[in-house]
Amino acid sequence: xxxxxxxxxxxxxxxxxxxxxxxxxxxxxxxxxxxxxxxxxxxxxxxxxxxxxxxxxxxxxxxxxxxxxxxxxxxxxxxxxxxxxxxxxxxxxxxxxxxxxxxxxxxxxxxxxxxxxxxxxxxxxxxxxxxxxxxxxxxxxxxxxxxxxxxxxxxxxxxxxxxxxxxxxxxxxxxxxxxxxxxxxxxxxxxxxxxxxxxxxxxxxxxxxxxxxxxxxxxxxxxxxxxxxxxxxxxxxxxxxxxxxxxxxxxxxxxxxxxxxxxxxxx
Numbered sequence: 631x632x633x634x635x636x637x638x639x640x641x642x643x644x645x646x647x648x649x650x651x652x653x654x655x656x657x658x659x660x661x662x663x664x665x666x667x668x669x670x671x672x673x674x675x676x677x678x679x680x681x682x683x684x685x686x687x688x689x690x691x692x693x694x695x696x697x698x699x700x701x702x703x704x705x706x707x708x709x710x711x712x713x714x715x716x717x718x719x720x721x722x723x724x725x726x727x728x729x730x731x732x733x734x735x736x737x738x739x740x741x742x743x744x745x746x747x748x749x750x751x752x753x754x755x756x757x758x759x760x761x762x763x764x765x766x767x768x769x770x771x772x773x774x775x776x777x778x779x780x781x782x783x784x785x786x787x788x789x790x791x792x793x794x795x796x797x798x799x800x801x802x803x804x805x806x807x808x809x810x811x812x813x814x815x816x817x818x819x820x821x822x823x824x825x826x827x828x829x830x831x832x833x834x835x836x837x838x839x840x841x842x843x844x845x846x847x848x849x850x851x852x853x854x855x856x857x858x859x860x861x862x863x864x865x866x867x868x869x870x871x872x873x874x875x876x877x878x879x880x881x882x883x884x885x886x887x888x889x890x891x892x893x894x895x896x897x
Contacts, residue, residue: 674835782853789858843879
């Protein structure tokens with residue numbers, strides 16, 4: 631067995647976590663790279679962490695909400711006063727690139743629906759250390775970007791995919807309007823499509839169900855594999871680390887193009 635290869639595969643897995651108990655479980659299974667949703671700068675997560683709560687070495691921050699001027703200024707202060715155990719940050723607001731210019735940590739951009747070709751990825755590569763490829767492209771397009779990217783890209787390995795984000799309190803408004811019990815998170819279904827909604831003071835975040843499974847796409851030369859095992863049980867998480875999936879999944883658009891030719895007028 632190539633133990634150096636095995637170690638590299640472990641090192642390039644980044645798990646977005648929700649609890650100390652989850653950290654201990656992952657450690658027991660050889661994972662020691664953790665991504666912490668940063669308190670007051672996230673939506674659609676089960677738990678957030680202040681900097682003082684992050685104790686592990688080589689930790690990463692996760693920031694995924696839309697920032698206004700006030701919150702951007704607050705984040706600027708936070709990022710310029712980081713403890714030494716913070717190794718990097720995963721973020722999706724491109725405005726954060728400016729804040730990070732003189733911050734000496736690893737910068738991983740995770741744009742929701744951008745950077746769908748190698749030209750745009752290479753532009754972002756001038757400012758960040760890696761770009762997480764979006765979910766809207768096929769496996770062939772992923773391979774093309776990997777082959778032509780000026781830096782190693784990262785891939786979303788497993789988790790729920792965000793489909794919408796509103797600054798409104800949609801769960802609370804629904805509960806009040808329909809006079810039903812407030813549930814957060816809330817699972818809804820529309821036209822045979824299922825979603826799970828999370829709400830906090832910054833709005834409501836929609837995830838599409840089932841889980842995205844991109845594990846078969848990780849045999850490529852990439853920088854990081856991002857795991858977001860939101861709402862998974864401890865047993866399911868343990869099995870996931872060991873390559874076993876117990877929940878319903880699909881492979882998103884890896885084998886299903888989202889671009890269609892529109893028929894023109896026949897004149």
